[in-house]
Amino acid sequence: MSPDARRARPAPDQPPAFADARSKRAKVRAAGMDPDYWYPVAYESELPRGKTLATRFWGHPIVVYRGTDGSLHALADRCAHRQLKLSGGEVNGCHLTCTYHGWTYDGDGKVVHYAHDLFGRAQPEVKVPSYPVTSRHGLIWVFPGNPEQAGTRAIPGIPELSGDRPWARLDASYTWRAHHSMIIDNVSDFTHAYLHRRFRPFWDAKLTRLELIDDRVELSYDTFIGAGRFNCFIDRRKVDTTSIELAFDYPYQRSDTAGSIKSWCFVLPLDRRTTRTFFIFYFDMLKIPGTRRSLPRRLMPLFMRVAGALAIWPLLREDGAAVESEQLGYEIHHTAPIVELNPAVGLFQDLTIRKWEEFLDRDRARTRPSSIAAADGRIPPHR
């Protein structure tokens, strides 16, 4: 075996890359997410005017910056000159200037100014990839795939959060050291009620429906929703909390309890073992704890923060600890067999694998394959 081939092979104790994976489990834990969708990368509040924000999609560095006029731009986070991170640069107007030799990029990734002598040459035509970027629901969304596809994909609408009578909203975001598929498994697999036995967000769940429809897995449970600490905020005379509907609506996950308590979970696959999650929970009504009275809408944001601190953020941290531990377990024991009981998990994993294979097939057919497929979710040695 040539030294190059030896170097390309994963170490024997490393989980296999997608191309080398044989089992469904190894495939799903190595699969990326189809970049031809919109992915949230940060809250709008994380990126003030004139600032940059470094993120990644499946190991591929992206800089998002906000011009001094408020406009958003997203470029590959790599100066075309000596590969410095552009996120370390400076925003001037709608342009981004690399900190080293002062090459200035416009929002399309084209170098429009060189801050040094060009040695008698004409100004070279230099460009780095740029990505469609927009904002919605208080989040910044990037389309990391083929930009021509961006117009064909929609960011999920959440009509309940706008209009005259917006629902109360609670946000939560975490960066977990776990593969995105473990998080998708976690949020819709209600067999893990035991983990949350202190908070009881759901209890005694029985799967009553499971269906794959195109790129969406829909499922329902009969279960008792919102017991434990959240109990005092829910008016059970008005909201039927005995069942829940969920969907892995690729690549997003959502839930709906009686049309009154809803959530979205958006994942950003940073690399093979790191995922940022963005949860949005929203509630049509809450009651004043200790009474039978509905909470006035103007007080709901305040109570949402209390409910978050008491009942939602702590349980999400339990999920985070569990999936991080699962990731660690997978990396150590990836050759050992596992037992999976919930049929919904099998469908989530089939969908994740199929969507990644479809993307790889599309990408191979392109004249210039994307660097996201080539990166294979690699963890860069230097962050």
Ligand code: FES
């Ligand atoms: S490395 Fe960016 S301008 Fe030279």
Ligand SMILES: [Fe+2]
């Ligand atoms: Fe959970």
